[in-house]
Amino acid sequence: MNDDLQNIWLLGSSHTVAAIAVLQIADLALTLLHSLQERKGRLWRYFGAIAGVKIPDSFGRLVFFGGLTISLWIVGLLGITGTVLWHAPLAFVCLGALIGCRISDGLFSHILPNNAGYRPNPGLTSVPLYFVEALVLVAIFFPTIRMHTFDALIGFIIGTLAFYVVIPGLRSLDPCCSSRSSVGRRAVRSRRGETWSASCRPSCDKPMGRANARPMIVSETGQSGGS
Incomplete structure (x- = not known):
């Protein structure tokens, strides 16, 4: 077991349960914090204004807040706890997806629109924490990423595309939306x-x-x- 953990993360086997608990709680809390900021600022209206479509508040709360928060919680649980305890390919994919989601969400949902002049951006203030978490996960789980590069890369691509396609996808709802x-x-x-x-x-x-x-x-x- 000790040798297996050395091949999973840099923390080894010392205080495994406590280390998992700290990482997992921090991940879940950060997801909730960011989602609450987006809900308060009604991120779906922000995206709708950029894309030129109207997104009802009921749909926005259900999908952009509830659905996205729960989905990221599941990915986080599988990616962090799952990688340490189960050593399964699905867990490695979710670990890569979690890292990709953090970076992609920060860039495509917040930093780039904000820099393009779409302000204020809901959730922008917690984006640095997303990037910090991504760096921490890469550092801690580097042995896993090195040994299971393909699985982690597939997850990273999925996580990146998940946020990259949001605004273009909203624009594609109507052919007329293609003109910016x-x-x-x-x-x-x-x-x-x-x-x-x-x-x-x-x-x-x-x-x-x-x-x-x-x-x-x-x-x-x-x-x-x-x-």
């Missing part, structure tokens, strides 16, 4: 320190449709205004 306009950038802005969530009002009653009308700015207090 300044609507989202005008719709996402900061006003006197308040966090505003952008929502483009569609020209039809469909839950997700092309936003042909002027965008609306919706604050956390429910105030709105056209731009």
Whole structure:
């Protein structure tokens, strides 16, 4: 068992249970913290304003908050605890996926849109913690990544694509969304320190449709205004 753990992570067999508990709790807590920040800022409206579609709050809370949080929790449990205790290929894939998700989410959902002028970005403040966790996981589980490179790489690619395709996928809901306009950038802005969530009002009653009308700015207090 001791030799096996030496081939799994750099922490060896000393205080294995405690080490797993610390890593796993930190991972689950970080996922929840980041998800709560995105929920507070209504990240789905932010994405919708960029892509030019309207995402209903009920769908956003269910998928972008509930579904994504639970999915990342499962991946984290399999990737960290599973890698140490089960030594299974699925666990190695999930470990790579967790690292890929952290990096990809930070870049494609937060840093790049924010640098492109879509502000404020919900969840941006916890992105550095995502990158720190990714580096820590790579360092601690380097023996696993070295010995099971293919499995970890497959997971990393899956995790990276999972967040890379979100905004392009929303744009593809309508062929007209392929043209990139300044609507989202005008719709996402900061006003006197308040966090505003952008929502483009569609020209039809469909839950997700092309936003042909002027965008609306919706604050956390429910105030709105056209731009």
